[in-house]
Amino acid sequence: MNTMNMRDEPLVYELSRVGRTGCSLPKSDVPEYQVPGDLVREELDLPELDELTVVRHFTRLSQKNFSIDTEFYPLGSCTMKYNPKVNEVAASNPGWKNLHPLVGDEYAQGALELIWRLQEGLREVGGFAAASLQPAAGAHGEFSGVLMIRAALRERGDRARKKMLIPDSAHGTNPASCTMAGFVTQTVPSGQDGNIDMAALRAALDETVAGIMITNPNTLGLFERNIEEICRLVHEAGGYVYGDGANMNALTGVFRPGSSGVDVMHFNLHKTFSTPHGGGGPGAGMVAANETLASYLPGPIAVRHKSGYTLEMPPKSIGRMKAFYGNFGVLVRAYSYLLMTGANGLRRVAENAVLNANYLKSLVEGVYPVPYKRNCMHEFVAKGTVAAGVHTLDIAKRLIDYGFHPPTIYFPLIVQEALMIEPTETESKDTLDLYADALKRIAGEAASQPELLHDAPHGAPVGRLDEVMAARCPILCYRG
Amino acid sequence: MAIDKNARYLESHEYAKPSGEHMIFGISDHAQAELGDVVFVELPAVGKTLSKGAMFGTIESVKAASDLYAPVSGTVVEVNEAVKNDPSLVNKDCYGAGWLIKVAPINASEFSGLLDPAAYGKAIGEE
Amino acid sequence: MPFVPNTDAERAEMLRAVGASSVEELFSDIPEHLHIKGLDLPDGISEIEALNEVDSLAERNVQTKKMDWFLGAGAYYDYIPAAVPALAGRGEFLTAYTPYQPEVSQGTLQAIFEYQSMAAKLLGMSVVNASHYDGATALAEAVLMAWKARDGRNRILLPRELHPEYAQVIETYCTSFDIEFVRYGGAPENAPIDDKTAAIVIAYPNFSGEIYPVKKAADRAHEAGALCIVQADPLMCALMKSPGEQGADIVTAEGQSLGNPLNFGGPYLGIMGTTDALVRRMPGRIVGETKDKNGKRGFVLTLSTREQHIRREKAVSNICSNQGLSMLQTCIYLATLGKQGLREIARQSYDKAHYAAELIGGIPGYSVRSSQFFREFLVETPRAAAQIVRALGQRGIVPGFALSRYYPDRRNELLICVTEMNTRTQIERLAAALREASR
């Protein structure tokens, strides 16, 4: 059983007492000026708390979370690997924190050089010609990449190509990104082996095809064995290949997507390059491209000259994806990680991520059916069909009682009752053994005491929550 | 699953049911069960003209959302305000209090082209 | 490497369990010729060496703290109370992800709910989402949201004085759609709103620091059937009327100045709020209050059918990972400063900026161009503003933003920003240096 903070914690508004404040400010040393009458604000409904109350409140809230620092967190497709503490120290240097984005290139040479080095390093890891660190997350990288494809097609005069192919195992951001770039999506089914159905792909390739978005390894944790053939066919049909790099943790130092024919790709630096997920973000979604598409990258990107570094727009850039230069603080952490892993370390990362996943799979597949009988990459998908009347959701909630964060569930959509498990390389064999034990014991309970699962979790700060009520009568703001 | 004998169906599970000179649209019992607890419905404004097969709204549970398609062409004459305020009516009584919109049909022959109760039963795997 | 725990012996044992003779065998799905020999990168280095390397880069940058700092233009040098990073940096917050499992994510979820509540009240909206990548992307998504909500109308009115990088992001985001952008100057109520207009965007204040009240323009937009989007300075809203109380339908803001360090432009916080009527069209994660099966209060992600993981190509946006930690910093910042503290910071910024404007306006050759402003104002300079910036830089003063960087023909315009971090002495030093620089 885990030890979480089980006490009810009031909301900041409920803790508020008129007249308190949590921060002292210097006395103003200038005269007061009148705010124009028609602009004056009367009411400001913010809480009033002293500093210790704030500290206790948020400390207690933090204790109501599972996190990598406290629990095994094998959330499939999210690469919840250990986030090295030194990255936080590196990123908290005042030379970064107090660096204004518009200070001017000549006053920010250290930052520009870091951006340039990281661009170069990541470009090398992916096997691409150039990279941009503008995108703030994976989905933002996807949006950039499909806009680049759109721009390249338009330059060719190919305005009629509007169809983007999306495998049925793809993450939801892929089709959503296509819509934002004005493409229509067509789903390509997976075959018996969990890879793209090649016959279906061939049939879908017509003169309206703009490209395909491929995740490799895919969200089943399986390597697309026909990746070269897929890229060749799409190129022959006049389209481009987008690579979703969310799963690069399986491949760093082993395989370079750029060499297999992928034209443009994002990496999720918050996954593969170990930056903390922050309860939802920030991420960083570097996008890299081969010679064909590099000039369309979003900008600005860092360029090295004899005299120093500058920020420049690539010649045919799709433009800016956000203000300034990406989630820079995240980039510092990723760079620190890249330095510590290096060529040899990145390969070790992939090897151990893949070994850990296969090992865990071998421990549980006798009990939890694994629909695709192949070696997996960094993650695998099993089914929660261990007893009648028990669902994957119940198993997930019961895992909480054993002190583990549940895996990703009900995704990918093509496997019913899916449990998508990604252990990552930073977990030890002991942890994997304990997790497998828990899963097996839960399968036993599912048969003998299903109510234990249905009522789970038992040891969390709250029980299962009424999501129907939350959505029917939304309370989205404190109404005190 | 209940199949209203007076209604006719689309394979996408919307039904049309005559009500005087008008038609009532809703979703079938099978559809509401598949969807689970309905939390939200979005319906068109009165006066809007729908052609057969056009999207006329969406219906949502916590984890799924389905677009709604018009079984026949018509002009919306009434929207079920009760179901907008209490979407659980769709779960409780999809052929009755949980109806969605009422239309004045434009082409009467479209109705007979829909799946009859037996055919719809077959389509959802019930005899 | 300290981040990979398994020993060679353990790896051998695991391989046996898997039934593979080597790790290479596990990669056998990768075509042989695509296996690489190695990356053209140096091998990994130790923690000490890596830190030294990163630090040596950091030390080559010019820091706000070491100068008299008057540069804003979309990123602000404000104080961050010590409690903010101390609490937000706790591993339980830092190393969790999106709260997909609410029972073991109540910490993150309640904090989001508190942020939503405080930000909504600050902006005067009924709901705020759990963040966009930054203020610029929030505004671009707001434009798309309004355009889709006003079916059949394809015109969006943008202020001429909108932050140029925001305008560029809007252009990128909307490039695939048939949206016509019309730029207007001056007061928004005089903008050409018509029956083709889906929305008017109002910058509150605009890029030159000028504040135009929102109310009249919002009313005019509504009469014409259009929506009113306001891009606001959230700190200004502690002192001046919120966009919500003036009729805005969508409000976006950059939350950086509320508890997030400058960090060379990111991670920042994209804030978006809207009305009850539009909430189901709003992108981004939203947390709602509910109860568990024992009636105990709890929080969950809600209204998710808007989002990509459910709606896929029909989702209102593709956003997935957001700026959760920046949002948490702002949440803790708002709770720490509270009503009095935030007002005081806004008040001091306002007073100091006006004091600075008074001094600078009195220097021969300089004139203050903003009439109503908060903490940032535009000054016409007697010689090229970029030259002044360079000259004062030598003396440890960063006097502001030379507009010529974005607009080559606006050579003699300097945007000066004063925050609570600036002292009277610094302001007077700035004025003296500007006087000297005019000669």
Ligand SMILES: Cc1ncc(COP(=O)(O)O)c(C=O)c1O
């Ligand atoms: C396969 C895949 N693609 C894309 C994404 C989107 O990335 P992000 O959340 O960084 O936007 C994710 C993760 O959430 C993912 O798992």
